[in-house]
Amino acid sequence: DVVMTQTPVSLSVAIGQPASISCKSSQSLVGTSGKTYLNWLLQRPGQSPKRLIYLVSKLDSGIPDRFSGSGSETDFTLKISRVEADDLGVYYCLQGTHFPLTFGSGTKLEIK
Amino acid sequence: EVQLVESGGVLVQPGRSMKLSCAASGFTFSSFPMAWVRQAPTKGLEWVATISTSGGSTYYRDSVKGRFTISRDNAKSTLYLQMDSLRSEDTATYYCTKYTFDYWGQGVMVTVSS
Numbered sequence: 001d002v003v004m005t006q007t008p009v010s011l012s013v014a015i016g017q018p019a020s021i022s023c024k025s026s027q028s029l030v031g032t033s034g035k036t037y038l039n040w041l042l043q044r045p046g047q048s049p050k051r052l053i054y055l056v057s058k059l060d061s062g063i064p065d066r067f068s069g070s071g072s073e074t075d076f077t078l079k080i081s082r083v084e085a086d087d088l089g090v091y092y093c094l095q096g097t098h099f100p101l102t103f104g105s106g107t108k109l110e111i112k
Numbered sequence: 113e114v115q116l117v118e119s120g121g122v123l124v125q126p127g128r129s130m131k132l133s134c135a136a137s138g139f140t141f142s143s144f145p146m147a148w149v150r151q152a153p154t155k156g157l158e159w160v161a162t163i164s165t166s167g168g169s170t171y172y173r174d175s176v177k178g179r180f181t182i183s184r185d186n187a188k189s190t191l192y193l194q195m196d197s198l199r200s201e202d203t204a205t206y207y208c209t210k211y212t213f214d215y216w217g218q219g220v221m222v223t224v225s226s
Contacts, residue, residue, distance in 0.1 A: 030113040030143075039213055041157075049157060050208060060214060075163055094213060100173045101147075101159035 002026050012095030014112040021107045023093035028073045031096070037096035040069055040078045043106075044089040053078065065088055085111055094103040113139035114215045116208045121220030124198055134208030135219055136193040142186035145211035148193050150204035151219075158204075161193065162211055175201075198224045 003026040013019045023039075029036045040053040051060050053069040056076060066081045080087060088111050093104040132148075146158040148160040161182040162171045170182050181194040191208055203224045208217040 004166070036144075041213065043157075044188045048219055049213075050216070051214045054212070054214070075194075091155075094157075099162075099171050101162070103157045103159070 001100055002029070002098045002102050004095055004102050004104040006093055006107055008107060009105070010058060010108040012078075012110045012112045015085060016082050016112075019083050019087075019109060021078045021091055021093075023071075023076045023078070023104050025074045025076075025095055027098070029076075029095050036072065036075050038069075038071070039085055039094040039096060040067075041092045041094060042087075043092065044090050049092065051092045054100065080085075083109070083111070087111075114210075115133075116210075116215055116217035118206065118208050118217045118220040121206065121222045123223045125226050126199060126224055128140075128198055129194070129196045130198060130222060131224070132193040132208075132220060134193075134204055136141060136189045136191065139215075141184075141189035146184060146191045147209050147211050148182060148191075149207045149209055149216075150202075151207070152201075152204045155204075162207070163191070163220070164177075184222075195222070197223075202226050 003060045019095050029038050036056050038056045041049040043049045052063050056067040068079050070077050073083045090106045091104050092107050115137045117135045124130050145164050147162040150158050150160050167184050170191045179197045183192045205219040205221050207219045
């Protein structure tokens with residue numbers, strides 16, 4: 001199984017400050033199509049997960065451009081340029097290239 | 113508006129069965145593979161199963177293989193998860209999601225306990 005190692009476990013960030021979350025996979029996430037199926041999701045308290053980014057860096061509709069995704073092969077990063085109060089919750093990376101699909105263990109973002 | 117509405121969750125004894133349903137609307141259900149993802153209390157997300165558009169191909173995580181069956185009825189725009197031989201470690205909130213993971217249901221709680 002592909003292990004998704006996500007760091008840090010938690011993050012406390014002041015409003016307006018940047019945040020960065022890392023996700024490293026135990027093997028390359030480049031699929032046979034040449035696409036890299038790496039997603040970032042946010043689960044706010046008491047809510048279902050919501051996809052923010054797909055295919056490493058593509059922003060979902062309605063997601064502010066304060067969010068960005070980058071990386072390749074086995075090393076990926078989610079960045080928030082300026083944290084807002086609404087950004088609190090648990091962030092997960094998810095690889096969709098190899099079965100079984102696997103999630104990172106989550107990063108809890110708190111507002112300082 | 114895309115909607116995924118799960119139903120069927122309840123308290124069940126170990127070894128018994130339960131079937132979850134997910135009613136989809138707002139998109140062409142038959143055109144999209146679908147998946148179930150679960151989340152044990154206070155834990156992270158865990159992929160459970162995926163089904164192709166026709167239902168002809170299914171994929172499962174090892175821990176549910178042989179016990180869970182994912183299926184779909186495209187005429188009814190409904191996704192199912194038949195769960196047999198339930199174990200305490202299957203206790204979780206189960207989410208129905210499009211396989212692209214861009215839309216999720218509200219989740220349904222399944223508790224396996226005597």
